[in-house]
Amino acid sequence: QKEVEQDPGPLSVPEGAIVSLNCTYSNSAFQYFMWYRQYSRKGPELLMYTYSSGNKEDGRFTAQVDKSSKYISLFIRDSQPSDSATYLCASNVNTGFQKLVFGTGTRLLVSP
Amino acid sequence: DVKVTQSSRYLVKRTGEKVFLECVQDMDHENMFWYRQDPGLGLRLIYFSYDVKMKEKGDIPEGYSVSREKKERFSLILESASTNQTSMYLCASRRLAGYNEQFFGPGTRLTVL
Numbered sequence A: 001q002k003e004v005e006q007d008p009g010p011l012s013v014p015e016g017a018i019v020s021l022n023c024t025y026s027n028s029a030f031q032y033f034m035w036y037r038q039y040s041r042k043g044p045e046l047l048m049y050t051y052s053s054g055n056k057e058d059g060r061f062t063a064q065v066d067k068s069s070k071y072i073s074l075f076i077r078d079s080q081p082s083d084s085a086t087y088l089c090a091s092n093v094n095t096g097f098q099k100l101v102f103g104t105g106t107r108l109l110v111s112p
Numbered sequence B: 001d002v003k004v005t006q007s008s009r010y011l012v013k014r015t016g017e018k019v020f021l022e023c024v025q026d027m028d029h030e031n032m033f034w035y036r037q038d039p040g041l042g043l044r045l046i047y048f049s050y051d052v053k054m055k056e057k058g059d060i061p062e063g064y065s066v067s068r069e070k071k072e073r074f075s076l077i078l079e080s081a082s083t084n085q086t087s088m089y090l091c092a093s094r095r096l097a098g099y100n101e102q103f104f105g106p107g108t109r110l111t112v113l
Helices: none
Strands: A004-006 A011-014 A019-025 A032-038 A045-051 A054-058 A061-066 A071-076 A085-092 A106-111 B004-006 B010-013 B019-025 B031-038 B042-049 B064-070 B073-078 B087-094 B108-112
Touching: A004 A085, A011 A019, A019 A085, A019 A106, A032 A061, A032 A071, A045 A054, A045 A061, A071 A085, B004 B087, B010 B019, B019 B031, B019 B087, B019 B108, B031 B064, B031 B073, B042 B064, B042 B073, B073 B087
Parallel strands: A011 A106, B010 B108
Antiparallel strands: A004 A019, A019 A071, A032 A045, A032 A085, A054 A061, A061 A071, A085 A106, B004 B019, B019 B073, B031 B042, B031 B087, B064 B073, B087 B108
């Protein structure tokens, strides 16, 4: 079993839709949870991160962590074609070298 | 802005060749990483370095080695390339442990024939 699981998609939505992207994880020691966005032929870039459980909002994006169910979510409101990308969730523990463990990524397609 | 550059965007090599992938970061970051990215497998850590001349094996180091002689440069070496090393290779840097954000380069698409 992978430490971080993610549905690969693709997820296709019309412009303006609310998008929900999800991951599950198995390591109870994970404390930081991140979402990276990767456009085609580019490297990933950090979109948001949260520490422990709770919500964090940044513009149209909301990251949510439920540690009791080991569930990570990213919500995108009013989705735009420019949001079309692969979204990777990642987690790590707050000790040692803090290597990131990535999900496989979900490909999102937002059509005009 | 932090910039991580990789020496090639696309590379085609033959089985058995020695391959060098170079990565340079311009923000004086302590930590650097090499990943490979494959469909259905995501990003997997090959090697990382927490300082100059320091290196540690990641999750899939077999068939690879690394070199970090200068702080800004981290090289990945395929001693004898094989077809199963055909992949997207991504380099990343991080200020140091305790900072969560890793900054990625654009990647090198390596094809081994």
